[in-house]
Amino acid sequence: MPDSERKPLDSCSLADSIDLESRAVTAECHLPHLIKNENVVDFRGQAFAWVKKYMGGPWSRAEMKHFRCKGMRGDLTNYLYICKLILWDGENDGLKILKSEAGYPTKITLKVYGEIESYMGFNKVEMMTLNVILAERHYIPRIFAIFPDGRFEQYEKSRQLRAAEIRKADVTNHLADYLAEYHKMDMPFGKTAGRLEETLDHYHAMALSTHFEDEAKSKLLRKIVRYNIDEELETLKEICFPCHDEVVFCHNNLGEGNLLLTGHKDDRRVQVVGCDMSSYNYRSYDFGHFFATMQFDFGTPNFPYFKRDRSFIPSEETRRDMVVRYVRRLDLPLAQQKVTEEKIMEYSEKFILAAHFLHGCWGIVQADVSELQFGYLEYALACFQAYFEHKILNNL
Structure with a gap:
């Protein structure tokens, strides 16, 4: 795109057309299919035990009658809840206690780690360290407490952005700016890109060893396996690796489920x-992952709780606009900007395949281990279909 046609680098402000109060997908809501334990009372007791042990202050002195716990949607790996400490009347005047300890919030988010993290030998120490650093640098909400099964975070009223909204220029501009800053971070972790290939190998091996007693699931799995995913991984590696892209600290999971709209009417x-899942990785993977997920809508209310809309597949113009903005935020010499743009466009197109393949294998494993009621196998099938369509259409 000629420089004269590029969009100006104005600051991002979300238009009123994106409404926090709309019916799109409200983050805080009753969704039984996303509750970890069918016996909500039992889980409420577990959550209450955690807040009393780890939150301190008025939380540690509260009784069960003062505690509320409600499920949230938005994460397909972990379990999210809103925990609330209600004000109460009594001999000790709970209202006065809470006011005297202003450092303690009365409404927080509880994140409980999903089953798949223990199955893949997830490094919780590294993840906890990562989140503490990101919270201190204001990339994620403030963390109030971390414990082996999860963590308590600052609660903000929000809702997920929908697939149609993510395509808006003000959103993709914001994400380009975000990645330009995120990729500059220096983090105390291995500064190589080997984790992407390792993760592909790991989920691929787990997916191929997965079996289902349920006949309907077995039939769907056989349909997926017929895509010859056993041997396809080596083909994918030949397409994506070796890669001569720059290694930076990547988000690795940029997509609809991880994009929230917060704030007030005049401050979106x-x-x-x-x-x-952040780690050092090839820079273009963040773009490839985001472009791959743009065609999926996770806001549907009925099983399998997602749909694939091919009309949402981003055009080359849409992708290039985001890449151009990102590159210009890097303050590179003018002669280097065009080279960097073309490199990201080339590699991100290949990494779209890697994201589809990884999500497909992940979906198979999640269908086996997760208690969340989501169409993981249906999603896996859709990802592999998207993988081969992209591969054929782009002669990869």
């Missing part, structure tokens, strides 16, 4: 969450 803000 996009909050990027889901940073748990």
